Amino acid sequence: GAGVSQTPSNKVTEKGKYVELRCDPISGHTALYWYRQSLGQGPEFLIYFQGTGAADDSGLPNDRFFAVRPEGSVSTLKIQRTERGDSAVYLCASSSKTGWDTEAFFGQGTRLTVV
Amino acid sequence: AQSVSQHNHHVILSEAASLELGCNYSYGGTVNLFWYVQYPGQHLQLLLKYFSGDPLVKGIKGFEAEFIKSKFSFNLRKPSVQWSDTAEYFCAFRGGTYKYIFGTGTRLKVLA
Numbered sequence: 001g002a003g004v005s006q007t008p009s010n011k012v013t014e015k016g017k018y019v020e021l022r023c024d025p026i027s028g029h030t031a032l033y034w035y036r037q038s039l040g041q042g043p044e045f046l047i048y049f050q051g052t053g054a055a056d057d058s059g060l061p062n063d064r065f066f067a068v069r070p071e072g073s074v075s076t077l078k079i080q081r082t083e084r085g086d087s088a089v090y091l092c093a094s095s096s097k098t099g100w101d102t103e104a105f106f107g108q109g110t111r112l113t114v115v
Numbered sequence: 116a117q118s119v120s121q122h123n124h125h126v127i128l129s130e131a132a133s134l135e136l137g138c139n140y141s142y143g144g145t146v147n148l149f150w151y152v153q154y155p156g157q158h159l160q161l162l163l164k165y166f167s168g169d170p171l172v173k174g175i176k177g178f179e180a181e182f183i184k185s186k187f188s189f190n191l192r193k194p195s196v197q198w199s200d201t202a203e204y205f206c207a208f209r210g211g212t213y214k215y216i217f218g219t220g221t222r223l224k225v226l227a
Binding site for chain 1: 119149157159160161164166167205207212213215216218219220
């Protein structure tokens with residue numbers, strides 16, 4: 001596709017439920033990022049993939065959060081036992097290579113609301 | 116810890132006024148620097164970037180930014196803003212890692 005695509009664009013879920021957020025990166029992009037943006041804040045790093053592997057998951061807040069990228073393209077962010085504090089916009093970004101001089105392209109995000 | 120400070124949280128300007136948004140980062144080594152813009156209802160878009168070379172970087176829509184290494188700064192400027200520049204602006208950097216570290220953003224409102 002022309003850009004990074006995230007689905008759904010909005011998700012409302014009840015506290016305690018499980019959710020999956022999907023990201024389709026730009027075709028051919030090997031690097032993929034997940035960020036979380038809370039109200040009034042800048043994007044906060046969650047996890048970074050190079051190909052299929054999570055090169056850095058140090059930003060995941062706890063073990064309720066998990067992400068996969070099984071074929072090195074689409075990625076899914078999974079949140080178990082959601083809490084109201086998980087409400088935020090979840091952003092996905094991709095870049096064409098893993099080298100130093102690269103820029104990330106962002107999707108429109110998934111707005112997650114936990115009620 | 117690596118961080119970015121954006122000094123102005125909200126800025127209101129009249130059309131044709133000049134703009135300067137401050138950005139300071141904390142990291143002692145080589146950096147890549149970015150300004151991203153988010154127009155209402157849209158996704159984050161790259162405005163401009165600095166990797167190396169000329170510290171004065173020109174981006175889209177007449178924006179420019181200057182990297183001053185001694186001040187750890189990368190301020191964004193535009194000589195004459197337009198109503199369509201109303202948006203939120205984020206400064207970000209990468210320092211020794213592939214993570215992008217973002218500031219908290221500056222909301223710019225331009226009055227017609």
